[in-house]
Amino acid sequence: MSEMALPNALFWWPIVVMVVGAVATYVWRALGVALSGRIDPEGALFQWAACIAYALLAALIARMIILPTGPLAQTPMIDRVAAAILAIAVLFVSRRNVLPGIAVGAGTLVLATYVRTVWF
Amino acid sequence: MAGARRAVGVPSIVLGGSFLGFGALVHQVGLSVWHALFSTATGWALPGQIALVELYAVGASVLVIAIAVGLTNARLFPMTVTLIPILRAPGVPRWQYYLISHFVAVTGWVAAMRDCPAMVTEQRLPYYAGFAGVLWSISMLATWVGFALAGSVPAPVTLGLVFINPIYFMLVICADVRARSRVLAAVLGAIGGPALYLLTPEWSLLLAGIIAGSLGYLIGRRGDPHE
Numbered sequence: 001m002s003e004m005a006l007p008n009a010l011f012w013w014p015i016v017v018m019v020v021g022a023v024a025t026y027v028w029r030a031l032g033v034a035l036s037g038r039i040d041p042e043g044a045l046f047q048w049a050a051c052i053a054y055a056l057l058a059a060l061i062a063r064m065i066i067l068p069t070g071p072l073a074q075t076p077m078i079d080r081v082a083a084a085i086l087a088i089a090v091l092f093v094s095r096r097n098v099l100p101g102i103a104v105g106a107g108t109l110v111l112a113t114y115v116r117t118v119w120f
Numbered sequence: 121m122a123g124a125r126r127a128v129g130v131p132s133i134v135l136g137g138s139f140l141g142f143g144a145l146v147h148q149v150g151l152s153v154w155h156a157l158f159s160t161a162t163g164w165a166l167p168g169q170i171a172l173v174e175l176y177a178v179g180a181s182v183l184v185i186a187i188a189v190g191l192t193n194a195r196l197f198p199m200t201v202t203l204i205p206i207l208r209a210p211g212v213p214r215w216q217y218y219l220i221s222h223f224v225a226v227t228g229w230v231a232a233m234r235d236c237p238a239m240v241t242e243q244r245l246p247y248y249a250g251f252a253g254v255l256w257s258i259s260m261l262a263t264w265v266g267f268a269l270a271g272s273v274p275a276p277v278t279l280g281l282v283f284i285n286p287i288y289f290m291l292v293i294c295a296d297v298r299a300r301s302r303v304l305a306a307v308l309g310a311i312g313g314p315a316l317y318l319l320t321p322e323w324s325l326l327l328a329g330i331i332a333g334s335l336g337y338l339i340g341r342r343g344d345p346h347e
Contacts, residue, residue, distance in 0.1 A: 020182055021160035021172040024190040025294040029221035032200020036332035037208075037215075040194035041198035049194045051337040054297060056192050056329025057167050057289060058306040059313025062173065064286040065323070069177055070148045071275070072282055082281070084279040087287050088294055096295040099287065100132055115244050117276065 075113055083108035131227045134260060134288070135255055136262040138166055141284030143266025145170065148282055149177045160263040165225055168193040170285055171325065180322045200224045203232060207248055209241040220245065223252035241292025272343050284309045308332035 040046075064072070065080050072080070087105030094100045139160060146156035151173070152269045164168045168189040175185045202220050228251050258272065270278045295304050309332035315326035 014151055015187055016180055017176055020186050020327060021189045021258035021340045024186045025165050025168050025193045025347045026195040027165050029200050029224050030218060032197045033204050033217045033221045036201045039201055041201045048337045050327050051301055052191055052333030053195045054302045055305040055309030055333035056325060058309035059325055059328035061286045061290050062310035063313045063317050067317055069138055072279055091291050091294055096126055097233045098291045099297060101291045102284060102288050106280040106283050109283045113276035113279055
């Protein structure tokens with residue numbers, strides 16, 4: 001019984017988590033419709049919430065680059081950090097255009113990983 | 121239709137690339153393609169989706185995941201509050217705004233805030249629906265393609281796909297964030313995130329977000345006369 005239940009749970013449990021995530025996301029959108037035109041989006045509470053959202057996102061990004069989980073963890077940290085710094089450099093050289101920055105950042109990591117597997 | 125046409129171009133390339141990365145991330149975590157598509161269809165706010173998958177992968181509880189996703193996506197509230205009055209037209213039933221609000225996300229919002237004020241009010245909602253519909257379809261397709269690619273292209277390329285999103289959001293923050301409190305919040309978060317992760321993988325994201333965000337807000341506001 002339990003062997004049969006396992007694959008099922010492995011499929012449905014993430015779906016449940018994602019439904020919870022979708023609700024936690026849609027709540028903001030619905031609340032936005034409900035209160036639109038009746039609330040000042042420049043107010044102090046919004047500014048604070050925006051700061052938390054940016055800090056949380058930055059924390060997640062930095063963690064994914066510096067301490068990634070999964071296969072990215074097998075790449076040397078110097079490769080990931082170098083790719084990130086190059087991407088930022090390209091961003092500012094290209095007048096804050098994100099597309100070339102993404103291409104250079106991801107491309108650098110692919111190239112570095114490829115070179116290491118071939119030559120070392 | 122005009123909205124649908126405008127959506128094709130640079131915004132859809134960047135968005136497609138980032139959902140490509142999301143599909144690859146879901147593959148790397150060991151979930152199925154249905155999970156990837158379900159998340160994109162129902163969530164459709166990438167930072168929250170990535171936080172969810174990353175936290176799920178480190179075994180965080182549903183409560184922690186829900187709070188982290190909620191805090192990450194709280195930005196959708198002020199965005200919707202400012203967008204809906206612009207889309208509002210006489211005679212349109214209220215449920216249509218609740219439906220369209222599911223499609224409020226950064227790319228479409230920026231375009232609508234730029235283009236809609238110059239339009240007749242009746243055209244704005246259809247414009248946004250067309251624009252967001254195309255972006256949503258591209259997101260679904262890219263999620264699926266990213267998942268499929270992650271299993272079949274050489275390993276270094278898969279790593280590159282998974283690496284797209286951290287790079288993408290890092291660049292978006294670098295390019296767009298000007299207000300001093302938000303810059304401070306992002307810098308402190310970037311330092312605190314990995315540091316706290318070493319102490320508590322499950323709670324690090326929430327702690328870093330709330331502490332760094334509040335510090336950034338308090339310090340930045342005090343020093344900046346424009347805020």
